[in-house]
Amino acid sequence: MENHRIIYLDNNATTRVDPEVFRAMEPFFCERYGNPSSIHRFGGEVAGDIEAARCRVAELLGAGFRDRDGIATEIIFTSCGTEGDNAAINAAFAARPGRNKLVTSAVEHPGVLAYARELIRRGRQVEFIPVDHCGRLDLEKLAAAIDDNTAVVSLMWANNETGTIFPVAEAARMAHARGALFHTDAVQAAGKVPINLDGTEIDFLSISGHKLHAPKGIGVLFVRRGIRFTPLIYGGHQERMRRGGTENVASIIALGRACEMARLALPDETRELARIRDRFEAALLAEIPRIRINGDLDNRLPNTSSVSFECIEGESILMLLDQFGICASSGSACTTGSLEPSHVLTAMGIPYHAAHGTIRFSLSKFNTEEEVDFVAATLPPIIARLRSISPYWEEQK
Ligand code: PLP
Numbered sequence: 001m002e003n004h005r006i007i008y009l010d011n012n013a014t015t016r017v018d019p020e021v022f023r024a025m026e027p028f029f030c031e032r033y034g035n036p037s038s039i040h041r042f043g044g045e046v047a048g049d050i051e052a053a054r055c056r057v058a059e060l061l062g063a064g065f066r067d068r069d070g071i072a073t074e075i076i077f078t079s080c081g082t083e084g085d086n087a088a089i090n091a092a093f094a095a096r097p098g099r100n101k102l103v104t105s106a107v108e109h110p111g112v113l114a115y116a117r118e119l120i121r122r123g124r125q126v127e128f129i130p131v132d133h134c135g136r137l138d139l140e141k142l143a144a145a146i147d148d149n150t151a152v153v154s155l156m157w158a159n160n161e162t163g164t165i166f167p168v169a170e171a172a173r174m175a176h177a178r179g180a181l182f183h184t185d186a187v188q189a190a191g192k193v194p195i196n197l198d199g200t201e202i203d204f205l206s207i208s209g210h211k212l213h214a215p216k217g218i219g220v221l222f223v224r225r226g227i228r229f230t231p232l233i234y235g236g237h238q239e240r241m242r243r244g245g246t247e248n249v250a251s252i253i254a255l256g257r258a259c260e261m262a263r264l265a266l267p268d269e270t271r272e273l274a275r276i277r278d279r280f281e282a283a284l285l286a287e288i289p290r291i292r293i294n295g296d297l298d299n300r301l302p303n304t305s306s307v308s309f310e311c312i313e314g315e316s317i318l319m320l321l322d323q324f325g326i327c328a329s330s331g332s333a334c335t336t337g338s339l340e341p342s343h344v345l346t347a348m349g350i351p352y353h354a355a356h357g358t359i360r361f362s363l364s365k366f367n368t369e370e371e372v373d374f375v376a377a378t379l380p381p382i383i384a385r386l387r388s389i390s391p392y393w394e395e396q397k
Contacts, residue, residue: 007371010327011211012160012188012304012362017254018213024257025215028250036247037236046249050077053256057220060259061186061205062196065225076221076229076239077252081187084206084221085111085154087232087243088183091223092152092204093124094230095181099151101125103180105137105166106347111206112154112185113343125149134296135164135348143174150180157189157205161331161344161360162295163304165193172201181227187211187219191262192270192301203227209251213364214258218251269365274302276372277363281305283376288383292354294331294345303363306331308354311393312386315339317359320382326375331358353392 008016034043036050051071058064058072067073078084089102089112104116106128116126127145130138137155146153153175158165172182183204186195191212197205202224209218223229223242235244262269281293284307294306309317314330321328331342340346341355350358363372387393 004325007324007326007367007375009361009363009367009372009375010329011364011367012163012360013329014210014216015213015364016366017215018258018261020261021214021254021258025250025254028253033249036249037238050247050249050252053252056256056260056263057207058222060190060195060263061207061222062194062198063222064198073240074222074225076223076242077247077255078206078219078221078243079217079245079248080219081109081185081206081208081211082111082219083232084204084208084219085109085183085185086115087221088204088206088223089115089119089152089154090232091227091230092154092181092183093119095228096151096179099149099180101127101147101150103127103129103142103145103150103153103175105129105131105155107131107135107159107161107344108154108156109160109185109187111187112156116154129155131164131347133349135159135162135294135344136296136299137166137171139167139170142171146174146178146180148178150175150178152181152183154183154185157184157186157195158193158301159295159344160188161304161342162306162348163188163301163362164296165189165299165301168202169200172203176201188301188304191259191266192273192303194266197222197224209255209258212258212262214255215251218248218255220255265365270302273363273365276367276369277303277305277361279369280361280372280376281307283373284379287376287380291383294348294350294358305361305363307359307361308350309357309359309383309386310354311396312357312383312390313339314357314359316386317357317379317382320386321375321378324374324378326378329360329362331355331360353396 036047175182181203187208190207205222210216290310345355
């Protein structure tokens, strides 16, 4: 692949580390490598750099609280988005000891869904709120599900497969009205849409560095001040006793810089991403019959395009795209040897013959109009070729 041009349209899976972010983290490997917990100045200075990064993260999230020392104590650094999701739900149950129920949605990331299933095994009650064919949350069912036994409601800000945005601010108010806490997995939303936590009642929010041009293996959990926080990981006194383990210093610095860059670029970048994405979708719709764009088209992430090509398999499309150096994802997962449509597409009721041929294209600031035009021109012959050998296409014609 080395001499081959790569067109990377899989940014909801992970993003390229921004070279500027990489430069910001570099000194923390071989030069400024002190332990922030050390008494000596060499380590102590690193602790200061961590606090500066913490403030930058808080600024992206619109979390304005600073303690007497000017520290954004609502921000806890974690190892990833998944840890933040688990830690938030765990802490919420600890903060609402008399309550036994989690309310979440059917389309969450496994960071929440797999933990929810584990909680069921441990005797907790979990209710999964359905979505409609556009992936929109059923707010009436949500209202009915939140009761006096609900400790926590956990809903993603934006869906990783379709980009559909949930009304999390409204859901947080609904949770509070019944005395429950509210967590949102904002892993896909952070850096792509504005977030202003101070204007909401959200109690916990998790993000992940590698979705916004920082490295893999770093995340953040926001915990609103005043909420009693029980850690998931016990150890040293790091993160004010809320997350044991020596800090991943270089990645924390990187995440701080990535958040700063995202905040400064947000409005322009969002507009440009949506423009390129919409141009891409318009080209596909004009050139390829029997396709559909999935998700809430009026309210979704600007970078995400989930496209169902009817009567063919997503994996075959991906393999042919790969020959052109084009990277995307399918909406299927391999379970017990057969390709099953993802839980998200299944929950949306996307018919089998469409769900099977679903590809997620997800853009970043590094993509160009020329790249998406190339992909849009490459796809029609690929789809025509696959349909010509698809018995299902013949049947459906
Ligand atoms: N939540 C969502 C919505 C995601 O898309 C992802 C990653 O794909 C995660 C959580 C998990 O983040 P991480 O890979 O940092 O654990």
